[in-house]
Amino acid sequence: MTRPVGKIRDVAKATGLSIATVSRVMNGGKNVSPNTRDKVLAACKQLNYLPNPAARALSTSRSKTVAAIIPTIEHSIFAKYIASIEHSLAQRGYSLVIAISHGDLDEELAAAQKLLGMGAEAFILSGADHHPDLLDLFTQRGVPHVYSSIWQPASAAPSIGYDNTALARAAMDYLTGHGHHHIAVLHGPLTESDRTRDRQAGAQAAQRDGLTLDFHETSLDVAGGKAATRALLQSANRPSAIFCFSDVLALGALFALSEAGLRVPEDVSVMGFDNLDWSGETAPALTTINLPATRMGAEVGTQLMDHLDNGTPLGPVRLDGAIVERASVAPVTRRG
Known part of the structure; x- marks a missing residue:
C-alpha cells in the first residue's frame, strides 16, 4: 500500500x-x-x-545537484567511489547525477552540456585530461569543478586523489625487493587515460641496471589481460613477474597463466592495482595496491558542498594508497 x-x-x-x-x-x-x-x-x-x-x-536559485562524469561503472572501484560521493552529498540535502564518458572527451563534453542544462551546480571529473571546450565552458560560466583519481597540484582545477606515479613506483620497488629483475607491465590504452600514463611513468622511474621492463598495451578488461599474457609467454625469456595497472588485467593474467600450466607465484608472480572487491578471493589471492576510493568520494563531496554553501576555496588533496600483500607475489628464490 x-x-x-x-x-x-x-x-x-x-x-x-x-x-x-x-x-x-x-x-x-x-x-x-x-x-x-x-x-x-x-x-x-x-x-x-x-x-x-x-x-x-x-x-532559492539553487538546484543542490552535483554531477560526476566517470569513464565507466563496470568496475567496483567506481561503484564504491560514487556511493561515497552520494552518501556525503545526501547528508546536506544534495543530489548526485552521473554520466558515463567511456573515456571519450567528446562524450564527456556532450554529457557536461546536458547536465548543465539540467541545473548541475558543480562537476566531478576523472583525471586531468579534458576537452578544451569543456574547460572553457566551465570558466565562462564559473562552474566549480574538481579532478579526481589523480594528484596533480599544478593542474587547471584542484585535484583530489592519489599519486598514481608514486604508487606505481612503490609497486615496482616491492617487486624488485622480492628479487624480480624481469617484469612485464600490462596496461590499458595510454591515449585514453592520464592515470595510466602516470602509472607508466612511475614504473619507468624504477628502471635501473639489471632490470628489464616489458610494457604491453591491451584493452582494459579481463580479455585484454589474458591476451597480453598469452603473447608475452611466447617469448623465450619469460618474465618472473607481471605487474598490471588494473586488477581486471591481473585477473586475465591469472587465467592465462593457469591455462598455460604455470603456477602463481611459484613460476610467475602477479601484482594488480586497485584492490577491487574480489581481489582477495582469486586463487591465489591477488597482491595489489589499495586505492582510497571511499575517502576520495567523501572529500570530493565535502569540498564541493563547502564551496557552494560557504564559498570555501577548493584545494588539492593528496590521499595515500597502500600495497596489500596477499599470495600472488613471492621472492624469486621460491620459484620452482
Missing part, C-alpha cells in the same frame, strides 16, 4: 517548528543546530515528505 505523501506544514506541526525553519533544514541552510536538523529529518521520514526539487530551485 502506498504511503500518503506529507507536506511541509505537516513536518512543521510534528516538530513544533516554523515552516521557515523546516525549509531551511531541507535546503541545507546555515545556522541550524544538529538537534533541529535531526528532528526535521526524522519527521520527514516518518511523514514521507520530500521537497519538490523544481520548486526548491525556483525559490
Whole structure:
C-alpha cells in the first residue's frame, strides 16, 4: 500500500517548528543546530515528505545537484567511489547525477552540456585530461569543478586523489625487493587515460641496471589481460613477474597463466592495482595496491558542498594508497 505523501506544514506541526525553519533544514541552510536538523529529518521520514526539487530551485536559485562524469561503472572501484560521493552529498540535502564518458572527451563534453542544462551546480571529473571546450565552458560560466583519481597540484582545477606515479613506483620497488629483475607491465590504452600514463611513468622511474621492463598495451578488461599474457609467454625469456595497472588485467593474467600450466607465484608472480572487491578471493589471492576510493568520494563531496554553501576555496588533496600483500607475489628464490 502506498504511503500518503506529507507536506511541509505537516513536518512543521510534528516538530513544533516554523515552516521557515523546516525549509531551511531541507535546503541545507546555515545556522541550524544538529538537534533541529535531526528532528526535521526524522519527521520527514516518518511523514514521507520530500521537497519538490523544481520548486526548491525556483525559490532559492539553487538546484543542490552535483554531477560526476566517470569513464565507466563496470568496475567496483567506481561503484564504491560514487556511493561515497552520494552518501556525503545526501547528508546536506544534495543530489548526485552521473554520466558515463567511456573515456571519450567528446562524450564527456556532450554529457557536461546536458547536465548543465539540467541545473548541475558543480562537476566531478576523472583525471586531468579534458576537452578544451569543456574547460572553457566551465570558466565562462564559473562552474566549480574538481579532478579526481589523480594528484596533480599544478593542474587547471584542484585535484583530489592519489599519486598514481608514486604508487606505481612503490609497486615496482616491492617487486624488485622480492628479487624480480624481469617484469612485464600490462596496461590499458595510454591515449585514453592520464592515470595510466602516470602509472607508466612511475614504473619507468624504477628502471635501473639489471632490470628489464616489458610494457604491453591491451584493452582494459579481463580479455585484454589474458591476451597480453598469452603473447608475452611466447617469448623465450619469460618474465618472473607481471605487474598490471588494473586488477581486471591481473585477473586475465591469472587465467592465462593457469591455462598455460604455470603456477602463481611459484613460476610467475602477479601484482594488480586497485584492490577491487574480489581481489582477495582469486586463487591465489591477488597482491595489489589499495586505492582510497571511499575517502576520495567523501572529500570530493565535502569540498564541493563547502564551496557552494560557504564559498570555501577548493584545494588539492593528496590521499595515500597502500600495497596489500596477499599470495600472488613471492621472492624469486621460491620459484620452482
